[in-house]
Amino acid sequence: MFRNQYDSDVTVWSPQGRLHQVEYAVEAMKQGSATVGIKSETHAVIVALKVDDFFFSITLFFQRAQNELSSHQKKIYEIDTHSGVSIAGLLSDGRILARFLQTECSSWRWDYKQPVPIKKLAESMQLKLQANTQYYGRRPFGVGILIAGYDKDGAHIIQTDPSAEVVSMHGTSIGARSQSARTYLERNVDKFEKSSPEELIVHALLALRDTLPAEENLSAQNTSIGIVGKDSPFNLLDDAQVAVHLNQVSTHPRTTAGAQGGAEPMQM
Amino acid sequence: MNAHDEVQRTLNPTCTGTSVIALQYKTGVVVLTDRVVSYGKMARYKNVSRQYKVNDNVLIAFGGDHADFHWLQNVIERQVLLWKRFDQDIGPKALHGYLTSLLYARRCKMNPIWNTLVVAGVEEEEKNNKETSTPFIGVITQKGCAYQVKHIATGLGAFLLNQAVEDEWRKKGENLSREDAEAVLRKSLELTLYHDCVADNEFEIGRVDANEGVVLGNEEKIIGDWSIAETNCQYE
Numbered sequence: 001m002f003r004n005q006y007d008s009d010v011t012v013w014s015p016q017g018r019l020h021q022v023e024y025a026v027e028a029m030k031q032g033s034a035t036v037g038i039k040s041e042t043h044a045v046i047v048a049l050k051v052d053d054f055f056f057s058i059t060l061f062f063q064r065a066q067n068e069l070s071s072h073q074k075k076i077y078e079i080d081t082h083s084g085v086s087i088a089g090l091l092s093d094g095r096i097l098a099r100f101l102q103t104e105c106s107s108w109r110w111d112y113k114q115p116v117p118i119k120k121l122a123e124s125m126q127l128k129l130q131a132n133t134q135y136y137g138r139r140p141f142g143v144g145i146l147i148a149g150y151d152k153d154g155a156h157i158i159q160t161d162p163s164a165e166v167v168s169m170h171g172t173s174i175g176a177r178s179q180s181a182r183t184y185l186e187r188n189v190d191k192f193e194k195s196s197p198e199e200l201i202v203h204a205l206l207a208l209r210d211t212l213p214a215e216e217n218l219s220a221q222n223t224s225i226g227i228v229g230k231d232s233p234f235n236l237l238d239d240a241q242v243a244v245h246l247n248q249v250s251t252h253p254r255t256t257a258g259a260q261g262g263a264e265p266m267q268m
Numbered sequence: 269m270n271a272h273d274e275v276q277r278t279l280n281p282t283c284t285g286t287s288v289i290a291l292q293y294k295t296g297v298v299v300l301t302d303r304v305v306s307y308g309k310m311a312r313y314k315n316v317s318r319q320y321k322v323n324d325n326v327l328i329a330f331g332g333d334h335a336d337f338h339w340l341q342n343v344i345e346r347q348v349l350l351w352k353r354f355d356q357d358i359g360p361k362a363l364h365g366y367l368t369s370l371l372y373a374r375r376c377k378m379n380p381i382w383n384t385l386v387v388a389g390v391e392e393e394e395k396n397n398k399e400t401s402t403p404f405i406g407v408i409t410q411k412g413c414a415y416q417v418k419h420i421a422t423g424l425g426a427f428l429l430n431q432a433v434e435d436e437w438r439k440k441g442e443n444l445s446r447e448d449a450e451a452v453l454r455k456s457l458e459l460t461l462y463h464d465c466v467a468d469n470e471f472e473i474g475r476v477d478a479n480e481g482v483v484l485g486n487e488e489k490i491i492g493d494w495s496i497a498e499t500n501c502q503y504e
Contacts, residue, residue, distance in 0.1 A: 113365035119354035152356070152395045 011136045021140065022133050025162035028142030029089035034175035034211040035075060036204045037086065037146040038185065039155040040195045043229030044148035046086040046157075047204040048075035049175070049211070050222050076226040080105035081233040082115045083149030084226040088175035089162075090142035097145055100128060118149035118156040122166050129164035140164075144174040150228050173207060180210040197232070198248070201225060205249045218246055277379035281333035283307050285318045286466045287425030288329045288386045289456050291433060292403040292418045293449040294442060296477035297388040299327060300453040302460075303487060304468035305334045311468060317484070319474045323348055324481040326360045326389035327474055331423045332410060333382035340381065343370070360389030360476075364406030364414065372412025380410045384422045390478045401478040418442075421456065424464040429456045446475065454490065461492050 006012050007020030014020055035048035050072035076086045077098040085101060087094030104124045108116035125145070132138045140162040147158040159174065160166045171192055173181035184207040192203065204225075209218050220243040228234040237245070283305045290299040301318040304311050319329045320341055328344070330337040347366060351358040364387040374381050387406040394400045407422065408414040419437050421429035436452040437444075444452075450473055460467040469492065472485035497503040 111366045111369050112362040114362055117354045117356055119356075123353065152392075154395075 009136060010133055010138065010140060019133065019163075022163045025140035025142050026144075029144040029161055029174060030176065030178075032088035032090070032143065032175045033075070034173055034178045034181060034208060035086040035088050035146055036171075036173040036178075036181050036185070036207045036211075037148055037157040037159070037169070038171035038192050038200055038204050038207070039148070039157045039169075040192050040197075040200050040229075042150075042155060043197045043200055043227060043232065044150060044155040044157050045197070045200045045204045046076060046084065046146050046148045046226045047201070047208050048086040048088075048224045048226075049208060049218075050075050050224055052222070072221055074224075076224045076236055077102075078226075078234050078236055079121075079147070079149075080109075080115055082151060082228060083118060083121065083147060083156075084228060084234045084236065085148070086146045086224070086226060088144045088146075088178075093141040094143040094145065097125070097128070097141060097143065101125070101147070115151060117153070118147065118151050118158065119153070121147060121149065122158045122160075122168070125158075125160050126164055126166040129160060129162065129166070133162075133164055146172065146174065148226060148228055148234075150230060150232075155229060171203075171207075173211070175211070177211040177213075181207040184210050197227060197229060198245075201227060201245050202248050202252075205245060206252060209249065209254065218249065220246060277377070278333075278336075278382055281336070281382040283312060283334040284466070285316075285331045285334060285337075286464055287421055287423035287429070287460050288318070288331050288384070289421045289425055289429060289433065289453055290329070290386050290388050290405050290419065291437070291444070291449045291452055292405060292442070293444040293446050295401075295403070295479060296390055296446070296475055297327075297403045297405055298446065298449045298453055298473055298475045299329050299386065299388050300457060300471055300473045301329050302457070302468040302471040304466070304470070306466040309465060311466070314468070314470070315487070317472065319472065319484060320344070321474075321482045321484060322363060322389075323357050325357055325392065325476065326363055326387065327476050327482050327484075328363070329386045329388065329474070331384040336381045337383050337385075340367075340383065340385075359391050360387050360404040360406060361391050363387055363389075364404075364408065364416070368408050368412060368414035371408050371410060371414075375410065375412045382410050384409050386420060386422060388474075389476045398478045403476075403478075424467070425456070425460055428459045428463055432456055432459065446477070457490060458492050461490065 006014035010021040033049040033051045037046040052070050052072045078084045079101045105116050132140045144161040149156045157169045159169050159172045171185040220239050223242050225237040288301050305313040305316045371381050385408045389404050390401045391404045392401050406416045407420050419433045470489050474485045476482050
């Protein structure tokens, strides 16, 4: 998309009925490293690619440099014992939203002495994101979030993006090259409902692996896993704990290489 | 605040209700209240219900200022609607928690909601599974002191009845049937009738049951045994 006279601030409509600033914010989300979320009847899983780099030039084309000096960025946050989020895009914006959700959870518990319904979290996010798309002088959050949660209504995966679209999903992926992951999810969607937590994690990691270019691979350092479910408080896995699940994944041959797309369905 | 401004906080209650007695049984909770609202010691308004149905799982009864409770009903209704936005029916524990925060906050501002509230209901532990529901009684005083109990008597009933109800409870405990529980309540009411000058003999027993939902009570009357009057005070 090209610059035009209707994209200077978020309060200006284009003649085609579009808000360009919001669309540009969605682009920022699409540049972030990928994350995948899937739910079964009893659990919700989110996995994310952590990158060990930093933006050294903020232009329209973000440039990244792999940097051995920096640690991997934290992409998954625990929100409460029954939910967690993963973020893709401007991670600093994402942290603000994660903290907002944490305070929503905690203030609900203060009043009602029980965990917040995930639908309420989704509604609060929706209002917070939408506000930044309608007032002069504010900018949309440049980040997409996947909320994983478990409440009385079962497991939830909620996808949000800078346009304030907040949607409940069976499985989804956002971030760079996430279309490959979504293709994997679409092909295997019938398997998720009855999957065990371990199987669900493997599905999510396989979907995440499809977003990587051929020469790269999932590793214990660049992958985070979050899982929550029935009788199972939110648990964030990093490093050694991730390696255990990656061993399962490596038994599945890779038939897609990022940009090439088009995967054969994985035989589980 | 100017010394000439009117006082903008509650100093004392106006029209009041007296004791509330509530008791858990196997599948729910029964609540007894009389049907009079007093203006000081005068029995001013009769045929008044002191119980309010929140939804199919929760019933709330009050003692204390009637106007404050009437206002509280609107606040509760707004909470019910808020939860409905998430396709949920507010449960007794959540409502109890919310009202606790509310009453405590008001007491901290030295402007209390002058009520003792009894939140009675059935708490759903698992969605759509009545087998696992548990009965709930939560009490909140006007100072914001809140606690959960298996049975309670508030107001003057606290002095007169808690032991009597406790004795009955110890006999059968959680295995009380609804009829047993109601019998205990009716026996308790007699005591307040003899000793509480703002109690009345017309009463209602409401219940929340896991299988039936909330069933508000019909008016009932009790006479009591006044034969003591003949020996007591030159009564002919």
